[in-house]
Amino acid sequence: MSGTSVIGNRARGALVQCRRAVIDSCIFENNTGPAISITTDAYYWWESSGTSDVTVSNCNISGANKGAAHSYAALSIFAEVGSLQSGPPLPGSAGVHTDVTLTKNNISDTDASAVYIGSTTGCMVYKNTFSAVCLAPNSGYPNGNSALHIESSDAIHVTQNVLVGPTPIGWAMNNSTNVVVSGNFGF
Numbered sequence: 806m807s808g809t810s811v812i813g814n815r816a817r818g819a820l821v822q823c824r825r826a827v828i829d830s831c832i833f834e835n836n837t838g839p840a841i842s843i844t845t846d847a848y849y850w851w852e853s854s855g856t857s858d859v860t861v862s863n864c865n866i867s868g869a870n871k872g873a874a875h876s877y878a879a880l881s882i883f884a885e886v887g888s889l890q891s892g893p894p895l896p897g898s899a900g901v902h903t904d905v906t907l908t909k910n911n912i913s914d915t916d917a918s919a920v921y922i923g924s925t926t927g928c929m930v931y932k933n934t935f936s937a938v939c940l941a942p943n944s945g946y947p948n949g950n951s952a953l954h955i956e957s958s959d960a961i962h963v964t965q966n967v968l969v970g971p972t973p974i975g976w977a978m979n980n981s982t983n984v985v986v987s988g989n990f991g992f
Contacts, residue, residue: 806819806826806827806828806829806831807827807828807829807830807831808829808830808831809831809832810831810832810833810834811831811832811833811834811836811840812832812833812834812835812836813834813835813836814836814837814838815836815837815872815874816836816837816838816874817836817838817839817840817841817842817874818831818833818836818838818839818840818841818866818869819831819833819840819841819842820842820844821841821842821843821844821856821859822843822844822845822846822852822853822856823853823856824856824857824858824859825857825858825859826856826858826859826860827859827860827862828841828860828861828862828864829860829861829862829863829864830862830863830864831864831865832864832865833864833865833866833867833869833879834865834866834867834868834869835867835868835869835871836868836869836870836872837870837871837872837873837874837875838869838870838872838874838875838876839869839870839875839876839877839878839879839880839881840864840866840869840870840879840880840912841861841864841866841879841880841881842876842881842883843856843859843881843882843883843902843905844856844881844882844883844884844885845884845885845897845901845902846885848885848886848887848888848889848894849885849889849894855884855897855900855901855902855903855924856902856903856905857902857903857904858903858904859902859904859905859906860905860906860907860908861880861905861906861907861908861910862906862907862908862909862910863908863909863910864910864911865910865911866879866880866910866911866912866913866915866919867911867912867913867914868913868914868915869912869914869915870915870916870917871915871916875916875917876921877917877918877921877923877949877954878915878917878918878919878920878921878949878954879912879915879917879918879919879920879938880907880910880912880919880920880921881920881921881923882902882905882920882921882922882923882924882925882928883896883897883921883923883924884896884897884901884902884923884924885897896923896924896956896957896980897923897924897957898924898957899924899925899926899957899958899959899981899982900924900925900926900959901924901925902924902925902926902928903925903926903927904927904928905922905925905927905928905929906928906929906931907920907928907929907930907931907933908929908930908931908932908933909931909932909933910933910934911933911934911936912933912934912935912936912938913935913936913937913938914936914937914938914940915937915938915939915940916939916940916941916942916949917938917939917941917942917949917950918938918939918949918950918951918952918953918954919933919935919938919939919952919953920933920935920952920953920954921953921954921956922953922954922955922956922958922961923955923956923957923958924956924957924958925958925959925961926958926959926960927959927960927961928958928960928961928962929962929964930953930961930962930963930964930966931962931963931964931965931966932965932966933966933967934966934967934969935952935953935966935967935968935969936968936969936970937969937970938952938968938970939951939952939974950974950977951974951975951976951977952968952974952975952976952992953966953975953976953977953992954976954977954978954979955976955977955978955979955981955984956978956979956980956981957979957980957981958981958984959981959982959983960982960983961981961983961984961985962984962985963976963984963985963986963987963989963992964985964986964987964988964989965988965989966989966990966992967989967990967991968989968990968991968992969991975989975991975992976992
């Protein structure tokens with residue numbers, strides 16, 4: 806997906822459920838759900854297996870994830886597992902998604918987190934700019950009070966990103982290992 810604009814969509818801007826995907830130089834504005842969801846959706850729909858070799862670069866994301874279809878973050882990588890009979894979904898373990906790169910994206914004007922990384926092994930978050938994020942952090946997801954939230958993941962590198970504006974927490978982590986956060990500004 807390259808050079809595409811998704812504006813005012815009533816749900817997600819893009820859904821990635823495959824391997825070797827590239828989203829580059831796209832604009833996502835005022836979508837009620839996340840601009841980009843990288844997921845298996847292995848709880849309700851059972852649509853796909855984990856993703857691998859996914860790159861999101863040079864995208865402008867603003868005003869996403871503010872409606873009824875909101876999720877973890879404006880750009881969400883997640884795998885919810887379980888069954889409708891067993892109760893609410895749980896995060897999948899590290900390794901459901903592998904080798905993801907998020908680079909040179911501008912994410913702004915979000916109620917919850919700018920980026921949520923869950924159930925992932927091998928993710929590079931590099932040279933992104935986050936501004937005016939976490940504007941309403943209690944908008945339905947408990948992890949929405951940090952610009953970047955990492956959960957149930959391994960081998961995550963967060964470097965040379967910029968956080969601008971008032972944000973309660975730059976980044977947060979739960980149940981994750983081998984996370985390197987260095988050389989960022991405003992975190």
